[in-house]
Each structure stands twice: as structure tokens, then as C-alpha cells.
Amino acid sequence: MFKVPPIPADRLPALLRAMPKAELHIHIEGSLEPELIFTLARRNDLTLPYASVDELRSAYAFTNLQSFLDIYYAGASVLLHEQDFYDMARAYLARAAMDNVAHTEIFFDPQTHTAHGVAIETVINGLHRACEDARAELGISATLILCFLRHLSEASAFETLEQALPLIDKIVGVGLDSSELGHPPEKFARVFARCRDLGLHLVAHAGEEGPPAYIWSALDVLKVERIDHGVQAVHDAALMKRLAQDRIALTVCPLSNQKLRVFPNLADHNLGRLLEAGLAATVNSDDPAYFGGYINDNFTQVFAATGLTARNAYQLAFNSFEASFASNADKRVWEHRLKETFERFVEYD
Ligand code: HPA
Numbered sequence: 001m002f003k004v005p006p007i008p009a010d011r012l013p014a015l016l017r018a019m020p021k022a023e024l025h026i027h028i029e030g031s032l033e034p035e036l037i038f039t040l041a042r043r044n045d046l047t048l049p050y051a052s053v054d055e056l057r058s059a060y061a062f063t064n065l066q067s068f069l070d071i072y073y074a075g076a077s078v079l080l081h082e083q084d085f086y087d088m089a090r091a092y093l094a095r096a097a098m099d100n101v102a103h104t105e106i107f108f109d110p111q112t113h114t115a116h117g118v119a120i121e122t123v124i125n126g127l128h129r130a131c132e133d134a135r136a137e138l139g140i141s142a143t144l145i146l147c148f149l150r151h152l153s154e155a156s157a158f159e160t161l162e163q164a165l166p167l168i169d170k171i172v173g174v175g176l177d178s179s180e181l182g183h184p185p186e187k188f189a190r191v192f193a194r195c196r197d198l199g200l201h202l203v204a205h206a207g208e209e210g211p212p213a214y215i216w217s218a219l220d221v222l223k224v225e226r227i228d229h230g231v232q233a234v235h236d237a238a239l240m241k242r243l244a245q246d247r248i249a250l251t252v253c254p255l256s257n258q259k260l261r262v263f264p265n266l267a268d269h270n271l272g273r274l275l276e277a278g279l280a281a282t283v284n285s286d287d288p289a290y291f292g293g294y295i296n297d298n299f300t301q302v303f304a305a306t307g308l309t310a311r312n313a314y315q316l317a318f319n320s321f322e323a324s325f326a327s328n329a330d331k332r333v334w335e336h337r338l339k340e341t342f343e344r345f346v347e348y349d
């Protein structure tokens with residue numbers, strides 16, 4: 001591996017912001033800022049149960065995953081037309097480009113929208129057009145991952161997959177999100193097997209609030225290529241070994257974990273421990289509009305709170321490219337730019 005040069009500690013935050021990175025765990029509905037929720041509600045003649053942007057934002061006080069999901073699904077209800085999905089994704093992509101995100105794999109939850117009469121084409125076409133335009137206009141690479149809501153049935157997931165089939169070329173993979181406890185991965189074994197046959201990439205949320213057993217079944221039953229969150233893996237030594245040996249990436253989301261009380265404080269986050277154990281951890285924003293920060297905020301805050309180093313920074317950015325579903329040619333370009341950024345930070349000291 002690249003020998004990371006010594007970087008003065010006071011330059012670390014600037015380096016974290018400047019380094020190219022991939023974001024692999026971002027729910028596009030979780031990027032919907034309160035201002036845009038109000039704009040879209042007005043545009044679509046909807047009345048929100050909040051009088052102002054500030055009142056809505058003050059409702060963002062979460063105690064666990066479910067308390068967040070309730071408000072997150074309510075926020076997403078203002079999305080009705082293709083242009084709404086486009087505007088949401090475009091705003092995120094512009095923000096991600098500012099954080100030097102070279103590549104992003106965006107989660108979306110079609111069942112949230114089809115449940116109130118929005119056609120899946122409306123969702124996928126709006127998001128996909130935003131990705132295409134962002135590539136041309138912002139130079140950021142962006143792809144889509146369709147997530148099944150695990151609190152809904154297997155039949156609903158199959159129905160969603162069926163609806164998405166005519167647009168399957170516009171997505172690179174499928175994931176599994178929403179309420180984890182009580183909804184183990186194996187509930188979706190057959191859906192994931194079908195997606196695998198279709199040649200889609202597979203990921204799943206596991207071990208955010210749920211036990212290590214859910215990470216095992218995501219790997220062995222669903223056969224996923226990455227684990228979203230996965231921070232509970234530290235409670236199972238054999239699982240840690242498996243994740244390290246197979247280079248299964250974990251898409252870790254520090255500010256999300258702090259806000260949903262997965263850890264009592266950011267200083268207690270186990271990101272450093274995961275890296276020390278040789279796991280391919282990455283840093284991501286999850287739902288940036290709800291958790292108080294985009295990807296660079298996640299990097300700078302978790303580094304400040306836990307004392308991670310420039311070497312850790314390089315490893316995390318490198319892992320993000322390696323774990324992405326981009327081409328090897330793209331990965332080499334981004335990894336080269338990553339090294340150049342680190343060299344620049346020593347040179348001008
Ligand atoms: O962190 C999350 N976990 C599960 N489902 C989600 N949907 C949006 N964010 C999340």
C-alpha cells in the first residue's frame with residue numbers, strides 16, 4: 001500500500017475535506033432538506049403538519065432508528081412528480097461534489113412512493129436523469145441502488161422488483177433498509193436470489209441496531225457484497241475474522257449512529273477498532289439532512305472525536321473506491337488522485 005506521508009495534525013481536517021472519496025451509503029430521501037420539503041409541498045399543493053422550516057427541523061430529535069424512520073417517511077411524502085425526484089437528487093449531487101465525492105451509489109426506497117400512488121418510473125427516471133446530468137455538469141459519477149423496505153412483506157418486495165424490471169438498466173444493485181429489529185435478512189432470501197440471477201449487485205443494512213446474527217445471514221443467506229452499518233460486528237470475534245478475510249466492506253455512518261444512539265457519544269464510536277481489526281470500513285452520511293452533516297462532516301467530526309490519523313483517512317478513502325461497484329479503470333483514476341492529494345498536503349507544509 002501507498003506509504004502515507006506525515007501530515008501535520010492541524011492540516012488533517014482540510015485533508016479530509018480535500019481528498020477524493022466515494023459515498024456508498026446515502027438514502028436520497030434522507031438528503032431532503034427541510035427547505036426543499038417546504039418548497040415541494042407548496043409546489044404540490046400539500047399541507048404539512050409543521051408551520052415552518054424551523055418547526056420541522058425542531059422535530060428532528062431521535063431516540064432510535066424507528067423514531068427517525070417515522071419522520072423520514074413523512075418528509076418523503078412531498079415527492080410526487082419526476083421533477084421532484086430530480087431536484088432532490090440534483091441538490092444532493094451538487095452538495096456531494098463540493099465534498100470532493102468522486103463517485104456515489106445512491107439508495108432509494110421505491111415502496112415509500114408507490115404506496116401513495118407514485119409510479120416507480122417517476123421515481124427512477126427522475127433520479128437517473130439527475131445522475132446523468134451530474135456526471136456531465138459536475139463531473140461526479142453516480143449510480144442507483146434500489147432498496148426494499150424490510151418492514152414490508154416478501155411479496156411486496158417481489159412486486160417492487162417486478163415493477164422495476166423495465167428500468168433495470170438504470171440501477172446497479174439492490175439493498176435492504178428500514179426497521180431492522182424483527183426483520184432479519186432471511187425474510188428476503190428468495191428476492192435477493194432472484195436479484196442475483198438478474199446480475200444485480202447486492203447490499204443490505206445489518207448490524208446497525210440488530211445483532212451479529214443478522215450480519216451472518218446477510219452474508220450467507222442473501223450473499224451480499226457489502227454490509228451497511230455493520231458496527232455490531234465487534235461483538236462477534238468469528239464474524240470480525242470473516243469480514244476481514246473476505247474484505248467485506250462496512251459502510252459506516254458515524255453521525256447517524258450518534259443521532260440514533262447506537263453509541264452514547266461520537267467519541268465512543270468503534271470506527272477505529274474496525275480499521276485496526278483490518279476491516280474494509282468506509283465513512284458515509286446515511287441521511288445527511290436529518291443527522292446534521294454530509295460526508296465531510298462525518299469525516300471531520302468522527303476524526304476529531306476519536307483521534308483517527310492521516311493513515312486512517314487514506315485507508316477509508318481507498319476502501320470506499322475499492323468497495324464501490326465502479327469499473328476498475330475508474331477506481332485506478334480515483335486512487336491516483338487520492339495519492340496526489342496526500343502528497344500535496346505534505347509538500348506545502
Ligand atoms: O440508517 C438507516 N437504517 C435503516 N433504514 C434506513 N433508511 C434510511 N436510513 C436508514
Ligand SMILES: [Zn+2]
Nearest residue numbers: 027177228286
Ligand atoms: Zn442507511
